[in-house]
Amino acid sequence: MRIFLILIGVIMGLIAEDFVVIANKNSPITTIGKSELKSIYLKKRRFWNETKLVALNLPPNNTLRQNFEKDILEMNPSQLETYWMKQHYSGHRPPYRLKSMKSVLLFVKKVKGAIGYIPYSLASKDVKIIYRSTH
């Protein structure tokens, strides 16, 4: 039974790859919790100390994004849509969306307050890993 569960876990792990949340090397954030991450991505928190935070997203059909939203935001796409619709009227917009993970990595490298998620395998020394998903 335990082996079975591990197997499922492995399979799940294979399907849902681990991601890391990265930030600029000069970012004041060292580590971040799930709830903090969620409030940043829902644009409830915009500054860290005095640094303006820029949350970066991937295109909607991206598996990593889907996983990220499921794991961190704990909301499905329709819930998110409704959320951002409401937020739109208060002048808030969803996080800036980039097309590729490569550009996310580059963006984070360049912008001090930027926060993005990338697969663990893509993480480099140029960025700071502030969060790691656990499966």
Added chain:
Amino acid sequence: MGRFKYWLPQTLKSKLSIALFGIGFFPYLFILIYSYNLGEEKILNNALTVHQTKIREIKNHIDEKLTFLEKEIEFLSSLDIMNDMIVRDIDKRITQVLMQKHQGLNLNMNLFTLNLDSEIIASSNKSNNYSFRYINQFKDAKNKKQTYFFTPKSIMLFTPIYSTLDSNQLLGHLFIEYAFSNLSNFTVQDKAVHSMLHSPNFKIQIGAIYEDETIDFSHAKSSYLSKKYLILNESLDGVLSDWSIIYMIKKSVALAFLDQFIFFVWTLFALGFIVISAVSLWISRRIVEPIAQLSKATKSIISTKDYTTQVPKVYRGELSELADDFNAMIRETNNAFLVLEEENRVRLLRFIQLINIFNRLIQTQTEESCISLAINELQTLMPNQEFSFSLTYPNTEDKNQIMMLYVKNFENKTSDFYGVITIGKPNLIADLNEEKFYRSIATMIMLQLDQIRLIAKTEAISRAKSTFISHMSHELRTPLHIILSSTQYLIGYENLTMEQQKTIATMESSADHLLNIINDILDLVQIEAGKTSVNPITQNSTQLETLVQDVISMLEVLTEQKGVVITLQNNLVEGRQVKMDTKLLRQILINLLSNAIKFTDEGSIEFTLEECKSIICIHIKDSGVGISPTDINQLFDDFIQVKNRSKNNYKGSGLGLVISKKLSHLFSADVVLSSRGEGKGTTATVELKKINL
């Protein structure tokens, strides 16, 4: 105007033609003059306005276009996606957007973004890997706070890109490189108009203008006319504010409509000329023709003197009246002429009758025949009237006693009543003129009666004078002869003393002189009584010369004591025939020569025979005392010897010249005397009738 009259006849017809022609032609002239003078200006102004409007439209188009492009890039730069500038557009999303926009605009241009390191991050031009070459111009523009600058081939419009994530953060710039060639869409190159966009600062010209005209750019912002073109120059606004747009419009094309119009008017003008000339000529001819006919009729009447001619009546209106009046006038004139002619004829007849009466009256010899002839003639002239003559003095109150006859009594210088011709029917006397006619006949009768009486009286007196003189002379001659013979006897008596002899000689010479006078008078009386026998014969010049020579040699003795020389010169052609009475001419010559010798104390007497015009002259010119011109005329009166001569006791009866003249008249000759004045000699000339062969 005077010259004008030479080639333009001043007739009604030509005046009418010109007037009609002028009226018909005035509008044409007006249109032509208007077209030439005002039309061109107006059309050019129109063209100017039209093209100025066009230019403004184009200007606005350009301006709009550039503004539109500026807006486009501003919009593009504000897109979220521009945040990809941060990641150098790794995902090519900006590139994609730029390319889409490029396609949509479909212009010769390039859209690209430049990051802060002046690297081209994204470009609509696929093959565009070039590096940005206009950093300096870009910086200049930024310093001048302009959002554009120019490259040699294009306009660069740019706008900054700010991060939407952090609005304060400049990410780079979005550029649009707009090629100048696009602007050529705003220029025109057609047959009539060429236009050009032009920037003097960048020495850029887009489009082309006519090359045969040098544009004077000092006319900036104005329009002007050159010889061939209409040139408009307007500066642009906005980005292209130091640019201007130049329009050149071919004048010929702009004025093509006017030229066509003028051509049309000229064509009409030519056609109109023919039509109006023809019509005006035709109309004026129609108006004038009747007048010409009238004139023709008048001329024919004048030339033929046929006053029965009538003007044909073929017109209506005033001319018809004129023709009627004209005809009436001619009829009147003709009638007047006929009446005048008749009256003239009657008058002439009466006049001729009168002359005839006068003629017959003056031929009557006695008073009785004169009166009876007058009554007969009057009776034939006026057959209705009755005339009778009476010697008794009539009752002067009667109206019929208008032909009273009086005769002149020359001794008492009074008029005596002679008789009266009574007019039987005085009521038939028509007017004063007839009365005058009768009176004039009466006057004529009176004149004739006077004349008859005068002639009778004169003849009686003349006869008495001649008889008296001849009797007297004859009676005087007998005692004179006795005195002469007695004294001549006594001169021969030896015992007389010198004193006694002298006295007797005086007696003898006086008696002789008296006898000469008496002889002369007898001669004169004989001539006047027509008792001198005349025998004119034809002689030739030689015979005449012989006669003259005879006379000279006969009287030469008288000159011997005086020292006067007598010469003779015959200038006559030999064989010239002369009519003369030899005996009488000899006597005349003797008289004239002895006169000449008598009045010439010394010098010469020249005889000259010559032809004077149509006669033969014998001049006897002396160098004697001469005569003053006033006295010359008296010389031929009877018994006249000019006074100054009698002072010098020239002997003579004074009848010599008179006798000579009268004798010469008997054979159709004459004696004439002339002198250049007292002391300058005298020339006596005998004029003989020439016989023409």
